[in-house]
Amino acid sequence: MDTGTHVVMGIALGGLSTLDPAVGLDNPTAHAVMLGALIGSQAPDLDTILKLRNNAKYIRNHRGITHSIPAIFLWSILITGMITIFLPESNLLHLYLWTLLAIVLHVFVDIFNAYGTQALRPFTKKWIALGIINTFDPFIFIAHLVGISIWLIGGHPGYTFLGVYLVLIGYYVVRIMMKRNIVHKLHKLLPHIEQVIISPTMRFRKWHIAIMTKTSFHVARSENGEIILLDEFERIPVPQTDIIRAAEKDDNISAFLSFSPVYRWEVDEYTDHYEVRFIDLRYRSKGYYPFVAIVQLDQDLNIVSSYTGWIFSEEKLRKKLELIPE
Structure with missing residues (x-):
């Protein structure tokens, strides 16, 4: 997801954590957990600084090792340790667990983008990209803003964000069903499909589609439930000249x-x-x-x-x- 969405997710987790009796509403642990959730929700994207070097380094490494299984635990330990230096009265275990959850959630939601992550490293370097949610999804971002607004006007943050996340779980289910329906239509439309790669857009009912068959590449889009074929290219292997x-x-x-x-x-x-x-x-x-x-x-x-x-x-x-x- 984009940086803004990860920020509001960090705030949301900080609010949700108030349902944890060890965290509560206003004490050192609550403050520490909010910091942990905010920093943890951004930490895996530290590799964005590679863009300052060049695009090749960024493309090859972004959402790679920093989103891996070892990195998830390393980030959570480092962030927890850093926060306890300044807030030593906080509950160490619960601070660590909520910080870990923020990092895991960051990596988890990135899997649903078309870009994906190497979340299963070191077991495999395969990119996991489900193509369900756009990097910036207006509904997800606005849902978090609504939750933050309710909190600001006096709503209980824990129950507010519990409701927000129940709605978002339903939203993800709807998006998964939409993608499956597109794939089903494509298999009816084109013979001998070997692979379908679907990239969601910011528009709810518009998707970019790339299709590989035995002999060709097809480029299409799905809009309002309709499949529109745009381009076709002969599938020619790259010659080793x-x-x-x-x-x-x-x-x-x-x-x-x-x-x-x-x-x-x-x-x-x-x-x-x-x-x-x-x-x-x-x-x-x-x-x-x-x-x-x-x-x-x-x-x-x-x-x-x-x-x-x-x-x-x-x-x-x-x-x-x-x-x-x-």
């Missing part, structure tokens, strides 16, 4: 390939250089595929320029590459 092998050594290309489950590729030859492009098919927007990886190589197959990330026009992509014009 000298140009491709040279391109795959680039950090931006290898990061893209480690993350994207469905993409097409292009190789273009110009007078003085080659250009290799990989295009993620999950995020079609206004006829454009904005998530790409591209590398330019000279005639001796040395990497001259490369980029991976979100680009919404060819002009901006050329500015990112800078060194060689098309």
Whole structure:
């Protein structure tokens, strides 16, 4: 989920914790648990600082080791220890448990996005991405704001957020059923489907869809219960030519390939250089595929320029590459 949603979830858990007799409404443990819930709800996303280095590092590592099973326990121990330095009177066990819950909830809700997490590391590095909830879901965010508002005007925080989370459990069930219905319709519409990747949008009844069959890639969307097929590409395996092998050594290309489950590729030859492009098919927007990886190589197959990330026009992509014009 986005940072704002994780913040309101931290506040909500702090409010929910007041139902715990060891926490209560206004005492050192309650204050400590609120801090633990707020910090714990953000801690796994510390790897966002990798974006300051470059997109390749960010794409390869975001929601990876920081969302893993060992990290969950490490975060909770570190955060609990830090808070008890300043609030030593708080109940250590209950502070730890609520902080741990905040971190677990962070990782758990991220699994429902299309991006996903490597939550089962170190047992597997497989990305778990259920594609049920958008990274920012207005209903989830507003539900938390409603709960916070009720708390501010005098409602009991514990019972308020218990009600909020019961509503949200029902919301998740509805979203799961909606996705299953889309997959069912797709299997009726297209033969020989091998994989369906569905990415929810901020709109409740609109979903991006990428489909792999034995011979082709299909890009579609579901809107108001209707499946709309948009593009079809022949499914051609990436050839292991000298140009491709040279391109795959680039950090931006290898990061893209480690993350994207469905993409097409292009190789273009110009007078003085080659250009290799990989295009993620999950995020079609206004006829454009904005998530790409591209590398330019000279005639001796040395990497001259490369980029991976979100680009919404060819002009901006050329500015990112800078060194060689098309």
